[in-house]
């Protein structure tokens with residue numbers, strides 16, 4: 001499911017809610033940080049106007065703020081005016097990409113022009129930009145405000161007993177830099193999870209029955225995710241067709257990982273989610289509550305060959321994209337995400353406390369565990385353990401091909417038996433019968 005490497009490099013997080021008084025700005029702070037400071041000083045002015053004023057004052061927060069205060073903010077060219085305020089406390093959306101594209105010429109703002117480079121981070125706030133440049137779509141203000149708050153309160157209560165997950169990283173056992181709990185729909189499923197399924201080589205000990213608020217919210221998530229999937233297929237996939245190995249069936253979430261990030265430093269490292277029980281081309285619905293944090297994605301670039309030399313590089317060759325995840329936003333990770341991209345929640349230099357959650361962020365990832373991916377139906381290695389499903393990501397040759405391998409290398413104190421077998425799925429992502437192993 002996850003890798004939990006904490007990142008050492010920290011980037012400030014944009015803050016657009018009403019925060020406590022900000023520290024004095026540094027000259028070399030990134031624009032989004034300055035924008036956040038400015039936003040905190042002028043919470044009723046929309047982000048687009050703030051950016052204009054900031055640029056008009058060569059990035060000086062102090063001067064931009066003075067200008068806004070004096071009512072001299074006449075620099076907004078594209079937006080109606082800074083009085084077009086959004087003071088709802090909901091996420092404000094930076095329109096920077098569209099604006100820059102428009103500034104380049106009269107042609108339509110072809111977003112393809114926007115490229116990230118190695119070592120750079122492109123910050124996206126606008127749902128249209130997210131859909132255009134990442135394998136995700138985002139819906140802001142997703143649930144009715146009261147429903148989101150009820151769910152948040154319920155899960156904050158649950159999170160008091162969440163624990164860090166321990167896993168094996170090379171030869172060390174390390175703990176995830178955040179806590180989590182796993183929720184399924186029935187007692188039978190809870191038992192099955194404890195005995196049949198493996199995560200990073202370990203059994204989950206804390207499997208819980210889905211809570212009333214998680215049940216309450218599920219239909220809305222299900223409906224929205226299915227709508228987003230169909231829209232994505234129609235508008236972005238070749239010939240308007242689903243991807244090879246993507247399931248044609250409706251997405252039906254039957255489990256949820258709930259993550260709690262307590263404070264700015266808690267995070268999750270770069271990873272792709274494990275496909276072992278979701279199957280190829282999985283879609284995940286990810287609901288964010290409480291403190292707003294940055295979710296970063298980067299496309300995986302495979303190596304050319306086997307000699308260990310990076311060709312176009314497999315580490316951050318195209319830069320990262322940061323998606324801002326405010327309270328009550330639903331991020332859909334689409335079918336191209338887990339195979340071709342990695343994601344993380346980066347530690348933040350600072351966070352804006354949330355009125356209900358304080359310093360905590362709660363994240364719910366609703367998942368569709370597929371019946372035909374149950375470990376009963378998937379290959380076992382020579383240790384006798386159901387295998388983990390992986391996809392080739394590092395080598396150009398075979399990039400995107402699925403394979404089964406032994407889990408045991410991830411279990412503290414156990415050695416892998418090195419079992420390997422190419423996985424075979426039909427076009428709809430069902431495992432083909434020849435690899436079915438009925439022994440339990």
Ligand SMILES: O=C(O)CCC(=O)C(=O)O
Pocket residue numbers: 001002257259268273286295343344345363365
């Ligand atoms: O907290 C998030 O937004 C993402 C969590 C995640 O990547 C995971 O649970 O696999």
Ligand SMILES: [Fe+2]
Pocket residue numbers: 001002271272273343
């Ligand atoms: Fe993940």
